[in-house]
Amino acid sequence: MxxxxxxxxxxxxxxxxxxxxxxxxxxxxxxxxxxxxxxxxxxxxxxxxxxxxxxxxxxxxxxxxxxxxxxxARTKRTAVxxxxxxxxxxxxxxxxxxxxxxxxxxxxxxxxxxxxxxxxxxxxxxxxxxxxxxxxxxxxxxxxxxxxxxxxxxxxxxxxxxxxxxxxxxxxxxxxxxxxxxxxxxxxxxxxxxxxxxxxIDLVKLGSPGRSGACNVNVVCPLGAPYGDEIRAVAYYEYFDDVEQGYYICSGTLLNNAARDRRNLFLTAAHCVSRASQAASMVLYWNYQSTQCVVLAAPGGGYFNDNQSGAALRATRPDVDVTLVELDQPPQSDWHVYYAGWDAGGAAPGGTIGIHHPRGDVKKITAGPAPSVSGNCTVASPTAPNTHWRAGPYSQGTTEGGSSGSALFARAGDVGQKRVIGTLSGGNALCQGTEPNAAQDCYGRVAIAWNGTNAAARLRDWLDPAGSGAIALDGLDSTAPTFVPPRHSERPLPPVLRQRPRR
Structure with a gap:
């Protein structure tokens, strides 16, 4: 006391x-x-x-x-x-x-x-x-x-x-x-x-939120233009680790599901959250981003305004380093969030995009080449050779501590069409001055996490709750009209009509 x-x-x-x-x-x-x-x-x-x-x-x-x-290679969560x-x-x-x-x-x-x-x-x-x-x-x-x-x-x-x-x-x-x-x-x-x-600033130096590396790219920059919806699906969160006795920052992504009922399923990394107590302690921050492309520009509007607390653990796969939680409450309607699409088919796109909060900084976007299949690069002896995507070296942006758990999206126009295909475990990618270095990261593959021994160890039960057989799904705007898909598992689910909210 x-x-x-x-x-x-x-x-x-x-x-x-x-x-x-x-x-x-x-x-x-x-x-x-x-x-x-x-x-x-x-x-x-x-x-x-x-x-x-x-x-x-x-x-x-x-x-x-x-x-x-x-x-x-290191995992990319940040102690705060x-x-x-x-x-x-x-x-x-x-x-x-x-x-x-x-x-x-x-x-x-x-x-x-x-x-x-x-x-x-x-x-x-x-x-x-x-x-x-x-x-x-x-x-x-x-x-x-x-x-x-x-x-x-x-x-x-x-x-x-x-x-x-x-x-x-x-x-x-x-x-x-x-x-x-x-x-x-x-x-x-x-x-x-x-x-x-x-x-x-002379006391803070590097390593603090708001001061990620100079090579990072704000989501409002031209690189982010095709991904306005997907950007709104990404939040960063803090949580308490009751085993390591510390507070940490990671990133994650709100996902659509085949029922299209806006169930608030949030994808992140298992090395960030893998226990019910950690999920319950999550505090999420939405729409924390700059209104200017300049890297060091301050965020617009209020500071950490759009936040919510608490989640329930739904599924976690330590080998793939993927966790799915369900938020205790829906994000408020005036936050204009987006439920991102996903692809569990396993095909490699021609290029990738990452959206994340390095060091808890304002939201950033990262571009990389076609990924390759690998094991988990953050562990000495991966238990399986194909659990992860190997991404990078990046052509624009990078990832840092706090980026862990963020989604890897298929590049616009490629196989996957801006859907989530992985979630960040870590790696050695960093800024080298104002340019990304030549290192790579690894992302747990949604295609591998799709199946597992039971509902608590796989994504399928939560992202396709009626068992339609869908293995890919487009995203859904939080304000879009409810759509009931046809129950034909042999056909791909049709795209969702999107209605952009007024900003």
Whole structure:
């Protein structure tokens, strides 16, 4: 249990200043937390839970030095935070305020001194109807409001900047008193990669989100023009590894299925997520991309605005390094996501495209030649010779830590027609200055992961739930009209009419 001491809370004047500065900070685009609103009259002193401090620069150096010294091809997930155990509940911690409408407001602060950003995990999450939860970080940035249906007994909040975070819970009068098991903050991820770019550049240097290699290509560049739909299917996510006790970044892709029912099936790598606990801890970030082709351009719009938490493990194949999860909730309609198509036929296209988030940076796109069949390049002795595609050297862009789990698409106009054929395990591809190096990566093949010993070890049951016999499928827009395909397994499924959402 961390030491608790009192610190100055958010006074009315500070709350007003932060509220003015926070239009882009509303990650869920809901109304601001009560404590950040103008003229909020609340207790000025908040209890502060002091957690173990962190030397972010040293932690980055330790991890990146170890990675650089490792031999052979590497997986491409990125460590971003260390866990801090805590136990804070509304019943025994924090401070309550009674508001004019009869509702009750609970707040508490946590700090891991030196952390660049924080992730809060609630192992108990059973909010009553009408209650709202916020997590507030530095600079008036907040995530929320979150309600009862945002968690499934547990809830993992998206990242907030700074080394101090405030938890704010508002309980309506009709739901008072609050049940004892309504909420418990149980873990804080102390970040060391500076996800929000708040540290001076000379301190951050390489290895932080937003600072991937100079050869990477933003998806808005000409290379991405034919893949506007597929780009919208890709998200990056953070998750907690409860075995290795760390937070990591990987990428993944939302997939269509033969029922075309917009079931929220998300493809990634097994070396990122292979256990139910890891899937449950996933926090996905959609549409995090630049509006400019310039590599170092800042992302447009809000920062990490489109996010969602939680998933259930559906299938995982460690030999192919492929995992399929189902998101706990559908992405919001105004995020305009896309359900990518896939091809399990096994034919090699004439060229490939990768869409991913290297180092958690804004979304990038990578072009490569025709892939060849190989084993898993990230293990010393592959268990099978044909589980992976060997991709590269790339002609444009590359992959880095954080790209793991991202999809390999068939190039537009080739066999496969922009469908997913693999998911990234890793490799030695990197930037060499402003150009990609001459190394290669390997991607677990969808064609091999299609079959397996049971539904928990293959993709077929989930991507073709009615057993139509389809082995390839086009993508589906989140706003497209529902289409019921003919039940003729000997015929390829027809393409889906696409309706582009208004942006």
């Amino acid at each position: 961390p030491g608790i001491r009192h610190a100055l809370g958010l006074g009315a004047l500070l709350g007003f200043a932060l509220a003015v500065a926070a239009p882009d900070a509303a990650a869920r685009q809901g109304e601001p937390p009560y404590s950040l609103r103008q003229n909020a009259k609340l207790a000025r002193v908040l209890p502060l839970a002091e957690l173990a401090p962190l030397d972010a620069a040293m932690r980055r150096l330790e991890i990146d030095t170890a990675a650089a010294a490792s031999l052979g 935070a260390d866990p801090r155990t805590v136990s804070l509940t509304p019943q025994r911690d924090g401070v309550w305020d009674s508001l004019a409408d009869g509702s009750q407001l609970w707040r508490v602060q946590v700090r891991a001194a030196g952390a660049t950003d924080l992730r809060l995990a609630f192992d108990r999450y059973a909010l009553p109807a009408g209650a709202t939860l916020y997590v507030i970080g530095a600079d008036g940035y907040y995530q929320g409001p979150y309600a009862a249906d945002d968690g499934h007994g547990r809830f993992h909040a998206p990242v907030v900047p700074g080394d101090t975070a405030t938890v704010e819970l508002r309980v309506p009068a009709a739901a008072w008193p609050l049940a004892d098991d309504a909420l418990e903050l149980s873990r804080v991820g102390a970040g060391f990669r500076d996800a929000f770019g708040r540290e001076p």
